[in-house]
Amino acid sequence: MGSLVLMVWQETLEAALVALLSLSEVVYAADLPTYTMVAQAGQLTPKTLEVAADQKFKIVVHNLGTDNIGFEGLPLRTDKVIAAGGESSLVITALPQGEYDFFDRYHIANGHGRIIAR
Numbered sequence: 001m002g003s004l005v006l007m008v009w010q011e012t013l014e015a016a017l018v019a020l021l022s023l024s025e026v027v028y029a030a031d032l033p034t035y036t037m038v039a040q041a042g043q044l045t046p047k048t049l050e051v052a053a054d055q056k057f058k059i060v061v062h063n064l065g066t067d068n069i070g071f072e073g074l075p076l077r078t079d080k081v082i083a084a085g086g087e088s089s090l091v092i093t094a095l096p097q098g099e100y101d102f103f104d105r106y107h108i109a110n111g112h113g114r115i116i117a118r
Contacts, residue, residue: 032058032091039071039082040064042107053097053117059090069111073102076115 033052037059038045044061051057063069063082071090072079082088095117104111 032056034058034060037061038064039069039104039111042067042104042110044069044071044102044104044111044113047113049113049115051092051095051115051117054094056094057092059092060087061090062087068106070105071102072105073100073115075100076102078102 033055035049035051035057037049039061040063042065049059061069061071061080061082063084063086066084068084069082070079071082071088073092076092076095078090078092080088080090092115095115097117100115100117102113102115
């Protein structure tokens with residue numbers, strides 16, 4: 001009987017720990033500075049985002065277009081396909097002061113922009 005109680009207690013403790021860790025990730029993500037971007041008709045708007053240097057941030061991309069987009073930024077180390085009519089978030093690591101290009105790999109002609117970290 002004692003080992004059964006110990007097993008139940010251990011499972012309860014593990015479940016509480018998982019819940020606590022999940023909650024801390026949600027709170028942390030909510031604390032990130034967040035920027036919104038819209039993709040439509042082969043263009044990303046706004047074309048320029050100004051962010052704080054040396055601070056992690058999040059970009060929420062709304063694809064209002066009828067085609068998938070491929071949000072890429074080689075210096076940003078990000079690459080994400082967002083379905084037509086979809087939305088996705090990208091967390092960008094802290095960037096040193098500078099300028100960083102991004103683009104939509106499916107709409108290279110017009111789907112590009114820049115992040116300026118100050």
